[in-house]
Amino acid sequence: MHPTLFYGVPSGCSFGSIVALEWLGEPYRLCRIGMPEEVTGDDYRRINPIGETPTLLDAQGNAISESLAILNHIGARGIGRGLGFAQGTRDFDRLNQMLAYLNTSFFSAFGPLWYALEHGANGTDLEALTRYGAAEVRNVHAELEAMLGDKPWLLGEQRTLADAYFIGIARWTRYHKVLDRKDYPGLQRLFDKLEADPAVRFAHAIERQEAAHSNGGFTGHVTLAEAMAQG
Known part of the structure; x- marks a missing residue:
């Protein structure tokens, strides 16, 4: 099977x-x-x-x-x-670290925005959730931009599963228009390259x-x- x-x-x-x-x-x-x-x-x-x-x-x-x-x-x-690396190697640890960041900080930053959208928040609740979520999303984009630097892929010269996971989450800014990815040129470059894959x-x-x-x-x-x- x-x-x-x-x-x-x-x-x-x-x-x-x-x-x-x-x-x-x-x-x-x-x-x-x-x-x-x-x-x-x-x-x-x-x-x-x-x-x-x-x-x-x-x-x-x-x-x-x-x-x-x-x-x-x-x-x-x-x-x-x-796509991956042998456990116990430095590259495995680097990949696992990046996947963990994407799975926790990057993913979770969108949580307040998804909650507001899926639960029909309005009024002061909507305002508070949007303000908090927007700040979190901008923060993780700034952090990931710094991690990426001028590297072609999240871990360096080689495409890995971290890039696959990134693109699945990064596209959520289409639902939640709380930033302009062009303010993060490295992430915009990575996003565009992955979208063409x-x-x-x-x-x-x-x-x-x-x-x-x-x-x-x-x-x-x-x-x-x-x-x-x-x-």
């Missing part, structure tokens, strides 16, 4: 895991999970009791949840492609349910029921 990635729509952070699987090039399947209804339903909670995406069912049917864990799993399979274009098309051409190992979609029966 090929691994199956359960990805959330619209615009889930699982986007980065789709990009990573494309870069890996090994066969995999996708299962589309609607948010918030389907992802919190009883059927999906049998796979992920927390009711969040992404989740990866590996080739043996074992479930792996949380983006950081999934990306490290993919990275371990993609060492030969430069075939794997990123593929992931966008998958989310939009448009014709999607895989340069990786995508073998097709399965329904949640089919994935559960084969998992």
